[in-house]
Amino acid sequence: MNDARTGIDWRRSASSDHLFVREREWEAAHTVWLWVDVSPSMRFRSTLAPVSKESRGLVLALALAELLARGGERVGLMDGPPFTGRAAARRVAEMLLGDTSDASLPPNAKLSRFSECLLVSDFLEPIPAMAERFEEIAAQGVRGHLVQVLDPAEETLPYEGRTEFAASEGRERVIAGRAETLRELYQERLKRHRIDLTDVTRRLGWSFIVHHTDRPPEEALLAIHSRLAGSERDYRYRPPRPIAGAEPIAGRRP
């Protein structure tokens, strides 16, 4: 009863005794903003992983760009214009080639409302700095998806003996007399960092995906895709059904 009179579909209503109200849906192409961390820390690759984090991140971003462009969406880098059509992924790649920034945080770019952004990084910056930037982005009405790409070595700290750890950015150095004694503590610390990060994203309503470079990229891509499609609640990573006699493959929590 609250419908405007202009909303009545007269042509339809004339053919019967009922009044029909025309409801319109705005069908616009979605915009997805991509950001891939290309700072030095992303170039890390341990002996446990086949590729560097940066390479995996770029692969994920470009694959997603291609998928989205095929789906008719608009894809763009956060500090550039969005592209559409078949050449979108190529354009994105070209722009990524020219990206020389080594910032570890996504730029505070002006983004259109109701768009989504995909942030690919290792997210090892301090939580407050990251939370602040995410909030700025979220304040523009943008929904975000974080993909944390980590090297397995960063997860497990597989070093032994007297080791000096040097940060890839900055001058931080940590000398460990026996690196193996730090392993437990470090894993604990990384877990807490991730929990903090998850808290931030949950507050913002964003999604958070962890991907390791020793895993196939399709895994992460599928997860991202399902999240972008809004079906993340239905998405469950199920470990493959154990084959009789074969060793069960342990599933990893995302």
Place this chain on the structure above:
Amino acid sequence: MMTIGAIGFLQPWMLAALAALPAIWWLLRLTPPSPQVVVFPPTRLLKDLKSTEETPAHSPWWLTALRMLLAALIILALARPVLNPDRQTFAGEGPLLLVIDNGWASAAHWAERREAIEAAIDRAGRDGRAVVLAPTAPGQPVSDPLSAEQARERIGGLTPEPYAPDRAALAETLQKQFGDRTDFSVFWLSDGLAYNEGDVLASTLKKLAGDAGSFAVLSPEKDGAALALGQAAGASGELAGRVLSGAAGPRVGVIKALTGRGEPLGEVEFKIAENAVETTARFDLPLEIRNQVARIEIADERSAGAVNLLDARSQWHRVGIVSGESREAAQPLLSPLYYVQRALSPYADVITPTEGNVANAVHDLIEHKVSTIVLADIGKLVAGTQEELEAWLASGGVLIRFAGPRLEQGGDELLPVALRRGGRSLGGSLSWSTPQPLAPFDEKSPFRGLSVPEDLRVNRQVLADPTVASDAEVWAALADGTPLVTAAKQGHGYIVLFHVTANSDWSNLPLSGLFVEMLRRVVTLGSVKSGIETGGDASSVEASPASRVATSSSALSPLQTLDGFGHLTAPPLRAAPIAPDKIDNIVPGPDHPPGYYGPSGAARALNLVAAKTVLTPLRPIEGSTASGYTLKKPMALEPWLYFAAIGLFAIDILAMLFLSGGLRLRRPAVGASVAVLAAAALISFAAEPVRAQESAPDAAATPTPEDFALKASLQTRLAYVVTGDAEIDRTSEEGLSGLSKVLRARTALEPAEPMGVDLDKDELAFFPVLYWPVRADAQPLSDTTLAKVDAFMKQGGLIVFDTRDHQTGLPGAGEQGQALTRLIGQLDIPPLEPVPATHVLTKSFYLMHSFPGRWDGGALWVEAEAQDEAERSERSRRTDGVSSLIITSNDLAGAWALDQSNRPIYPTVPGGEVQREMAFRAGVNIVMYALTGNYKADQVHVPALLERLGQ
């Protein structure tokens, strides 16, 4: 300068820095090796871990120890250490009195002594001291106080003398010359031996040193103590050296036996036991060699004392003893030979021939090159033996004859004197005379110097015929002047006659010790079939024994003498002759240095070491500083320490690399190599059982050579060579099997199933025919296989080579031909020819013109018909004229091959069963040819023979 043990430090204060080592230790513990650096993005997270125990990581203890060692080495090097520093010092102001033992004992290490002397003179020169040189050898004067330069010149002429020093005389001289002074720096370079002079010299020197001076004695170390060499009493006749040491053992060394020319004859090791000063080493030399030994010496000990000269007395002789009767076994104590044998066996090699026949016995002995023959109571020798003995005597033999009842009845020519028939009996019951003692020996007699026992009596003897003039010498006589031992020179040899028996029948001489000595001296006269060299003079080899005896009564003048270093040289001017009877007792001195005395050829040796000589070490002298000779030069250790430090530094660098990442870098490599090794091991382990499984049934199925031989020989079989190509081998088998069927059906030959032959392993001799298909890729045969094939062919076997390629040309053309060349090119292949029309092969069973197989047209090659008759007969004798090989290219086996139901397997080209039939016929002909030889060839002549017979 500071000394610790054998090491002195030129900068000892640097050693104080060693005290800083604990501090260095602490510092090094604090400074860990640089860590492995890892670029790690989440370092910030790590940094947040408060509990990162940044405990100062310690260096590993071994690294610290390494560095400590490095530091210590550098400190030690800076302190400039010297090995064996020069540390004798003088005290006082007075001149340096250098007392130098220059007797024989100091010769062995004279060079070191010279160095010590020169070092002392140098130091005296630096101190500006005068030097007094006092050699202890007898007859050498004590010098006046000399400047260092003069002293250096003077000691240049100082050499060790070949005799013992006379310290008592020197003490006297010193006392006389410097008795009133006390402040000498006395430096006694002793040879470490005491010479029964007591401590008179030591006390004199002590007095000369007084309180202000110093008194140092240098004695050789244990290993440098003088060694002396004597001759051990040769009781059992071997040559033995008696080694004396100036210090208690243990000491080892080598004694060498040399000829007069210095050629080595033998060596024997000696070993002086711990706490002993003497040992005996025996040479094990054959007699001929042993008698050539002119000197024995201790190797590497160059002194007159370490040389022992041998003369003729010490030679070892071989004596043959012959008796005319055979009482020996039954009554040994009455045997004429018993005493002679007992007397001589310690000094000579005594041979008693078993031969009863005297002539043969003497012959045998001369064959054995005896130098002396003893004939006991042999009256007359047969003429031949006499001549033989004469020749032997002329070359230097000594014939000793003893009288006896037979000789009494008349002697032969080989006697020094003519004998009266019938002997002389003394002191018989019907006689006035009494048994006679011996007169003292004449100076001309070789028995001179021997003492005659009082109780010696001669009861009976044979007498020389005084009417016959004789040039015989009387070597021993009875107290009444009757000759008891007469001798005559014959050629170079001697005939010596004892006018009594060799047993105690006629006298008690054989029971006395004199008998032993007399025989011994007589035996030493014997020379020399094997070229004994006496003395040091090589030219005296041929010396005549006559001169030995004739001239030896006069004084023995020095012939050659030893110098201090043990070299034989011309005698010094001072050397004086020695009376012959004194030479055994004289002590060598300046007038009589050790060496050879007497006429060349019969020289007597005078040695430093006599039978009773012992060496006593010099006792430590109270009030003196004693030390050894500085036999090692001072050596700076500095550079070596630096080298060691650099080496350690390099190790340290490597260790650092290892600790800080080198290990990590290598780890994958190590892992990889481990993996590779493991994989290889796995593969080999895995492969092993597989191979075992493969080989197990194989081994079970493989027949033993016996089985193979039985199978091959119990029935006649055709054989083919297994080529390794399965298809060819199968065709061969089928082909030969088919041929065997045909043979069974058509001929008297009933071969069993064919066999494959492995050329490398199997014996070929069982098969008359060997079918050998040639593979295109055949490899050359090994040498042993080639030899086997060659033997097979030469011994009548027939090998059919089938190149199976339808080559019409010569063997060798085409691929298969090359393969054939490879196979048998090294064999001794006779010339070949295509089968001539008249060849036996064409008619050995069937009459054939060609020999087709699967193919037709290829020629069949056989050994060419021998051109000349000789070769032909040779071949027909060896192989019955059968060619040892047949080469075809027609693939015979392919044509022969039949299946189970006797149907041919392969088509023939150009074709037709006619060709197959001809192929079978060719096969039958070949087999018949191999089995029956050329007898069919003889059939050819039957018409001619029949015609000649007129039928």
